[in-house]
Amino acid sequence: MQTPFATVAEAIAHAGSRWPDNGFTFQDEAGAERTYSFPQLERDTASRAAAMQALGLKKGDRMGVIVVEPEQFVLTFLAALRVGVIPVPLYPPLSLGNLDAYAHRTATILTSAGARVLVASARLQNLLWAQVDMVPSLERLVRAEDLVGTSAPQLPEIRPEDIAFLQYTSGSTSDPKGVIVTHANLVANANGIMGPTGMQMDPATDKGISWLPLYHDMGLIGFVISPILWGVSIVFIPTIRFIKKPTCWMDTITAHKGTASFAPNFAYALVARKARPEQLDKWDLSHMKAFGCGAEPINPETMRAFAEVMSTRCGMPRNAMLPAYGMAEATLAISLKRLDDHMRTIVVDADRFQGDGKVEAVEEGFEGTALEHVSCGPCFPGHEVSVQDADGNLLPEGVEGELCLKGPSVTPGYFENPEATAATFKDGWLHTGDLGYLLDGEVYVTGRIKDLIILNGRNLHPQSVEWVAAGVEGVRKGNVVAFSRPGADSEELVIVLESRAQTDAEKAALAAAVKTQVQREMGITAADVVVLAVGMLPKTSSGKLQRRKTRQQYLTHGVGFEGTRTAGATGDTFTLARHMAKGVWSRTKAALRK
Amino acid sequence: MTDADILSLVKDALNDVAPGREADFAKVTLDSKIEELGLDSIATMEMVGFLEEQVEATFPDEELAKVASIRDLTVLIRASKA
Numbered sequence: 091m092q093t094p095f096a097t098v099a100e101a102i103a104h105a106g107s108r109w110p111d112n113g114f115t116f117q118d119e120a121g122a123e124r125t126y127s128f129p130q131l132e133r134d135t136a137s138r139a140a141a142m143q144a145l146g147l148k149k150g151d152r153m154g155v156i157v158v159e160p161e162q163f164v165l166t167f168l169a170a171l172r173v174g175v176i177p178v179p180l181y182p183p184l185s186l187g188n189l190d191a192y193a194h195r196t197a198t199i200l201t202s203a204g205a206r207v208l209v210a211s212a213r214l215q216n217l218l219w220a221q222v223d224m225v226p227s228l229e230r231l232v233r234a235e236d237l238v239g240t241s242a243p244q245l246p247e248i249r250p251e252d253i254a255f256l257q258y259t260s261g262s263t264s265d266p267k268g269v270i271v272t273h274a275n276l277v278a279n280a281n282g283i284m285g286p287t288g289m290q291m292d293p294a295t296d297k298g299i300s301w302l303p304l305y306h307d308m309g310l311i312g313f314v315i316s317p318i319l320w321g322v323s324i325v326f327i328p329t330i331r332f333i334k335k336p337t338c339w340m341d342t343i344t345a346h347k348g349t350a351s352f353a354p355n356f357a358y359a360l361v362a363r364k365a366r367p368e369q370l371d372k373w374d375l376s377h378m379k380a381f382g383c384g385a386e387p388i389n390p391e392t393m394r395a396f397a398e399v400m401s402t403r404c405g406m407p408r409n410a411m412l413p414a415y416g417m418a419e420a421t422l423a424i425s426l427k428r429l430d431d432h433m434r435t436i437v438v439d440a441d442r443f444q445g446d447g448k449v450e451a452v453e454e455g456f457e458g459t460a461l462e463h464v465s466c467g468p469c470f471p472g473h474e475v476s477v478q479d480a481d482g483n484l485l486p487e488g489v490e491g492e493l494c495l496k497g498p499s500v501t502p503g504y505f506e507n508p509e510a511t512a513a514t515f516k517d518g519w520l521h522t523g524d525l526g527y528l529l530d531g532e533v534y535v536t537g538r539i540k541d542l543i544i545l546n547g548r549n550l551h552p553q554s555v556e557w558v559a560a561g562v563e564g565v566r567k568g569n570v571v572a573f574s575r576p577g578a579d580s581e582e583l584v585i586v587l588e589s590r591a592q593t594d595a596e597k598a599a600l601a602a603a604v605k606t607q608v609q610r611e612m613g614i615t616a617a618d619v620v621v622l623a624v625g626m627l628p629k630t631s632s633g634k635l636q637r638r639k640t641r642q643q644y645l646t647h648g649v650g651f652e653g654t655r656t657a658g659a660t661g662d663t664f665t666l667a668r669h670m671a672k673g674v675w676s677r678t679k680a681a682l683r684k
Numbered sequence: 685m686t687d688a689d690i691l692s693l694v695k696d697a698l699n700d701v702a703p704g705r706e707a708d709f710a711k712v713t714l715d716s717k718i719e720e721l722g723l724d725s726i727a728t729m730e731m732v733g734f735l736e737e738q739v740e741a742t743f744p745d746e747e748l749a750k751v752a753s754i755r756d757l758t759v760l761i762r763a764s765k766a
Contacts, residue, residue, distance in 0.1 A: 336730075
């Protein structure tokens with residue numbers, strides 16, 4: 091079975107006549123709900139589409155979207171797709187403070203996209219006015235609520251190969267990369283996610299529940315676009331409501347008899363930690379067939395802990411946890427655990443794996459060091475996953491290398507950025523930068539070649555952190571390294587730097603200042619800042635910093651020397667860290683030797 | 685609510701979202717900056733959620749974005765009670 095539609099524009103126009111009883115339900119921040127049936131969604135998006143045309147927007151024009159309320163976001167986004175206007179979703183100011191850094195990042199992306207109009211929530215207008223001056227192409231700032239048309243829109247022909255929207259989820263502040271997503275990409279990916287080899291979604295019985303941000307691929311493609319292509323009803327919880335009150339996720343699933351949801355690893359840990367006994371007593375998760383997990387490394391312990399409590403206390407089917415693998419460049423997902431399977435992990439001999447990258451499963455009672463890897467299931471039909479070495483040779487099953495992808499979900503490239511596109515595509519394969527292997531046709535992800543740091547689902551380039559840290563007085567310029575270490579729920583940020591500071595007190599003060607600066611400029615918390623004496627950071631013979639080597643030393647305790655630890659790590663974390671470090675980074679070195 | 689009431693409520697919120705750091709949070713004053721609390725953006729919003737639950741109010745996003753210190757939070761909390 092496949093979606094009957096060739097484009098998302100066609101789906102929005104006709105979902106109402108096919109599935110008149112289904113639709114999207116939007117909660118506000120207090121949890122009050124408003125439902126739009128698919129026929130009503132068709133009418134409201136037509137009105138907004140006409141309003142966009144009245145602003146002078148034409149097919150192919152780019153339009154920034156910074157909208158907090160799911161209801162306003164979805165109506166605006168879908169309306170743009172109907173008239174071929176290319177939305178560029180951006181994240182709203184999420185936390186307290188940090189407005190200057192936020193404004194700068196936002197302006198960089200809007201400039202890269204050449205956006206003509208920025209649509210924003212009414213309550214964000216004052217914060218975003220400066221964008222009009224900062225972005226040369228930007229003509230006006232519009233309130234999402236004001237997009238009401240007075241006549242019918244002139245719907246242009248939308249073809250499968252047309253750009254639907256741009257995803258700016260990767261790339262650094264200095265070089266933003268907008269992933270092109272076409273209608274054909276979206277149709278192919280929706281078939282993989284919702285279809286018979288995916289989550290087997292049935293418009294008559296299934297209901298998705300999502301609190302995921304809509305400016306991110308998992309929330310937008312997984313819970314807005316795929317459902318409208320498949321006719322499945324969805325309930326949207328505002329992300330901010332979930333973060334403030336994580337248990338509202340399970341409350342909503344219970345109230346709506348939800349069957350499918352998705353979240354990054356950290357959210358499962360958060361809910362398990364926050365759930366009170368009286369809440370567990372009243373939650374009913376018996377209808378859930380899929381609790382998907384993706385967007386950051388999947389910790390099997392977190393999955394098992396969540397599954398244990400929710401299946402014993404709330405009736406969740408034991409096989410509902412559903413690991414997934416994908417990335418923005420593959421639209422959203424490329425593989426999912428088979429719906430009826432249980433989550434599968436493999437425990438391998440760490441020394442063997444770290445030595446030559448070969449997978450050798452070990453049994454209980456194994457005496458040596460072991461690593462546990464999670465299967466993300468088989469690749470979608472019509473798509474291909476291969477594992478390649480640094481020279482582009484295909485590696486056999488059970489051997490670690492770079493995961494490379496092909497197929498109709500894979501992006502044609504980055505928007506107006508041929509250099510970045512050429513660097514990512516070689517011989518027709520999308521090079522993901524992720525390390526992993528195939529076993530029995532299933533995808534196992536083991537780490538990343540790129541040094542990208544993923545904190546709670548947010549991608550950070552180490553350079554951006556290093557630059558901020560280097561601006562603190564007392565830090566030796568150009569002698570800062572940032573990387574991630576595995577934490578309990580998500581990855582954590584570590585910064586190692588050189589300084590002439592002598593006493594422990596001076597070092598501690600410098601570490602604190604660096605933490606504060608990174609917090610202020612980027613809105614992120616460094617879990618550890620290590621201050622080293624001059625000349626202690628690993629460098630190449632030509633004096634270039636060796637980020638991976640520093641990380642490896644840190645994780646194996648080698649970079650403790652005279653460092654001042656401002657935050658301790660638990661013994662558990664370090665044991666895990668050491669295993670991961672050796673496995674990932676010894677292979678990485680081999681993979682990068684080009 | 686007095687300043688002392690609000691400060692004590694904020695400390696309860698901090699200890700709720702970042703357990704095990706009572707000693708750090710005991711030193712928090714009205715002039716402490718949010719960015720010096722050592723919370724990431726998710727924990728920060730969890731803390732806001734805790735405060736909203738306690739005072740039975742929802743703080744407007746656009747006001748939250750401008751909060752820099754604990755004192756700024758007290759203004760929001762009082763405004764919600766007005």
